[in-house]
């Protein structure tokens with residue numbers, strides 16, 4: 001057996017049905033047959049997380065029939081996949097899947113009876129997607145003659161805080177994961193861990209935020225001191241823009257942890273924004289790889305940035321469904337306490353600020369937040385800042401960002417961005433540049449975000465192949 005250890009993450013698309021699961025198992029198998037040890041981390045089958053969220057909402061609103069229909073559809077989907085992967089009707093896997101569905105049904109009925117869906121019960125319900133897919137991957141690996149064992153996030157040692165829906169790992173997680181998984185690996189068994197989920201010290205199930213399976217994989221990678229973490233995707237790697245929006249988006253060969261965090265933070269759905277954080281200290285590389293083309297190198301994410309000649313910007317990305325909250329009035333004028341009260345109110349509500357800007361006359365502060373957080377932001381501000389200030393909201397906004405370490409100290413980058421937007425008649429509502437100079441972001445009308453993305457991608461020549469320099 002080689003000493004190499006890889007953590008491999010398979011997302012929803014790569015788990016969407018028995019065929020995809022079998023293919024994903026074969027990708028892990030390519031390494032396993034060479035003696036490499038692998039920990040597999042899986043997401044829910046594509047669409048299952050959204051289905052679970054929808055049925056939980058239906059139960060809360062009293063529509064138990066709709067919730068039960070969705071549960072039945074999910075049940076059929078998981079049983080069909082298990083059967084197609086070779087599970088006998090009386091096998092332990094089928095029994096486990098049946099029991100999980102029964103518990104899910106009971107949890108959903110509880111929500112219906114109470115007409116209350118707390119963040120805690122939502123996490124319990126939504127984590128069933130990943131809990132149900134891990135045994136399917138274990139089946140597929142076993143069918144390909146690899147010993148495998150399915151574990152929930154908690155069983156694998158992932159302990160988190162109590163931020164249901166957006167939990168973070170506790171420092172004790174790392175040692176615990178090592179304890180839980182080392183024995184299996186030493187015995188030649190491939191652990192298959194349900195991603196996206198963990199549990200609190202008291203055993204309540206938590207989730208790590210949408211797309212959280214990437215984060216689970218890197219937490220496990222750090223805990224085990226893995227050689228690399230591989231995130232298998234339905235795209236070639238991290239691309240210069242969302243390939244669904246920009247047809248000539250190209251694969252980015254290397255990115256630094258910082259660059260990938262900026263990209264994920266500014267909406268590139270390809271990785272969870274915190275996914276690389278566990279890797280930063282240890283310098284473990286993350287590879288984003290194409291499940292359809294496993295020999296293609298994909299994107300290597302590591303500590304150092306590699307800048308590309310003539311390409312100060314590596315990617316353009318966007319966050320949709322944003323609202324701008326404006327705080328204005330003479331009272332804002334140059335009084336630090338006012339600004340402090342604004343940020344206090346936001347911090348108390350744990351709201352993520354996407355952009356902040358203050359007008360030069362200092363009589364106005366604008367905050368960009370996800371539209372889902374806008375009402376909470378408005379109430380927090382109305383309660384927390386002086387009544388003399390006017391607080392209002394502009395909806396249907398998007399934040400577009402350009403990212404790349406090569407723009408540090410480079411002149412003319414913002415000018416190029418603004419010219420590209422102006423050429424399409426796109427009005428800029430807010431501007432901000434991170435002090436790290438890894439990104440420049442602008443708020444624009446939501447309806448214009450796709451054409452803006454394409455214009456900016458073209459203006460920075462991101463569709464053209466480049467030679468890489470160190």
Ligand SMILES: Nc1ncnc2c1ncn2[C@@H]1O[C@H](COP(=O)(O)OP(=O)(O)O)[C@@H](O)[C@H]1O
Nearest residue numbers: 011012013233234235238239241242268269270
């Ligand atoms: N810059 C980008 N690079 C690659 N993919 C992107 C980017 N921006 C958005 N995406 C989208 O992210 C998707 C992959 O993320 P996701 O579906 O969450 O992965 P998975 O579930 O396979 O882990 C792609 O299908 C692509 O449409």
Ligand SMILES: N[C@@H](CC(=O)OP(=O)(O)O)C(=O)O
Nearest residue numbers: 011012043049210211212213
């Ligand atoms: N299933 C979860 C977690 C996840 O990471 O999914 P995916 O890898 O399919 O993006 C979600 O949809 O958010």
